[in-house]
Amino acid sequence: AQSVTQPDIHITVSEGASLELRCNYSYGATPYLFWYVQSPGQGLQLLLKYFSGDTLVQGIKGFEAEFKRSQSSFNLRKPSVHWSDAAEYFCAVAGGSASKIIFGSGTRLSIRP
Amino acid sequence: EPEVTQTPSHQVTQMGQEVILRCVPISNHLYFYWYRQILGQKVEFLVSFYNNEISEKSEIFDDQFSVERPDGSNFTLKIRSTKLEDSAMYFCASSEARVGTVYGYTFGSGTRLTVV
Numbered sequence: 001a002q003s004v005t006q007p008d009i010h011i012t013v014s015e016g017a018s019l020e021l022r023c024n025y026s027y028g029a030t031p032y033l034f035w036y037v038q039s040p041g042q043g044l045q046l047l048l049k050y051f052s053g054d055t056l057v058q059g060i061k062g063f064e065a066e067f068k069r070s071q072s073s074f075n076l077r078k079p080s081v082h083w084s085d086a087a088e089y090f091c092a093v094a095g096g097s098a099s100k101i102i103f104g105s106g107t108r109l110s111i112r113p
Numbered sequence: 114e115p116e117v118t119q120t121p122s123h124q125v126t127q128m129g130q131e132v133i134l135r136c137v138p139i140s141n142h143l144y145f146y147w148y149r150q151i152l153g154q155k156v157e158f159l160v161s162f163y164n165n166e167i168s169e170k171s172e173i174f175d176d177q178f179s180v181e182r183p184d185g186s187n188f189t190l191k192i193r194s195t196k197l198e199d200s201a202m203y204f205c206a207s208s209e210a211r212v213g214t215v216y217g218y219t220f221g222s223g224t225r226l227t228v229v
Binding site for chain 1: 146154155156157158161169171204218219220221222223225
């Protein structure tokens with residue numbers, strides 16, 4: 001069965017510092033991977049997605065993620081965070097023939113001024 | 114950019130009452146989904162819908178839940194007799210094609226359901 005693990009429940013970084021949010025997935029075949037961001041009380045916004053091809057994908061708001069099959073990981077990175085990046089970040093996985101997305105439990109990002 | 118629209122944004126209902134949550138998916142999308150998020154928890158899959166029938170549902174989606182596409186534009190989630198534990202944010206999503214293509218999902222902004 002598909003599953004996603006986000007090992008960090010809460011991360012605090014200083015504004016301007018770099019960021020890496022971890023995500024590990026479990027899926028038998030090549031997964032379809034996503035990162036979503038959710039501001040308090042808001043909906044889910046897609047940051048980026050990976051289906052195939054280049055394992056380094058670029059997303060919106062300056063985010064990128066790297067798919068590493070050997071580590072079953074899809075970590076999200078940003079070189080310099082802004083106060084507006086404070087939010088909940090969800091990694092998600094879907095199978096090629098599945099019609100559902102499975103979400104991780106999320107990582108809450110706080111920004112230190 | 115096309116959006117998935119959900120109404121109402123917030124609904125309060127008494128335990129045991131029926132509620133209908135409404136969604137207008139993106140017009141050329143073919144696959145429709147409902148997810149829920151209990152406060153402070155992760156987003157959970159409820160049901161997917163294609164070609165006017167349920168294609169997959171989770172254990173959460175029991176006999177109290179039903180979905181319908183009553184016309185060409187709306188997609189609804191009905192909870193027949195609400196329980197306190199149904200209080201959550203409910204997200205609708207639509208997809209132009211299966212997840213195995215480049216399109217992926219578009220989520221609505223959610224309906225916060227509060228059962229009192």
